[in-house]
Amino acid sequence: MKSIVIAMLALTAGIASADQSLAQKNGCMSCHQIEKKVVGPAYRDVARKYKGDTQAPAHLVNVIRKGGKGVWGPMPMPAHPQVSDENAKKLAGWILSL
Numbered sequence: 001m002k003s004i005v006i007a008m009l010a011l012t013a014g015i016a017s018a019d020q021s022l023a024q025k026n027g028c029m030s031c032h033q034i035e036k037k038v039v040g041p042a043y044r045d046v047a048r049k050y051k052g053d054t055q056a057p058a059h060l061v062n063v064i065r066k067g068g069k070g071v072w073g074p075m076p077m078p079a080h081p082q083v084s085d086e087n088a089k090k091l092a093g094w095i096l097s098l
Contacts, residue, residue, distance in 0.1 A: 019090050019091060019093070019094030020034075020094065022087055022090055022091060022094075023091055026080065026082075026083055026087070026091075028091065031077075034098060039075060040072060040075070040077055041072045043095045043098050044098045046060075046095050046096075046098075047095055047096050047097070047098040050096060051096075056092075056096055057089065057092045057093060057096060060088075060091075060092035060095060060096070061085065061088040061089055061092050064080055064083055064088040064091055064092065065079065065080060065083060065085070065088050066079050066081075067079035067080075
């Protein structure tokens with residue numbers, strides 16, 4: 001049982017680091033950090049705001065791909081249409097898991 005838990009934790013950590021790498025690859029970390037606000041909100045703050053919201057994953061995918069404004073202050077988030085739906089879903093899931 002203990003080895004199953006350890007394997008699951010390792011797998012989860014691998015997925016999390018892979019999705020953080022995806023955020024870095026797509027330039028997300030230029031405006032966002034995990035723990036602190038930069039230009040945009042900290043990812044942990046985003047996760048807290050949307051905790052328990054079943055619509056949050058789809059909303060974040062939409063914001064990643066089409067941009068957004070007004071939720072976190074006056075600075076708009078530009079659209080990132082080059083991020084595929086699949087990768088936007090991975091990013092949204094990673095952010096919400098923090």
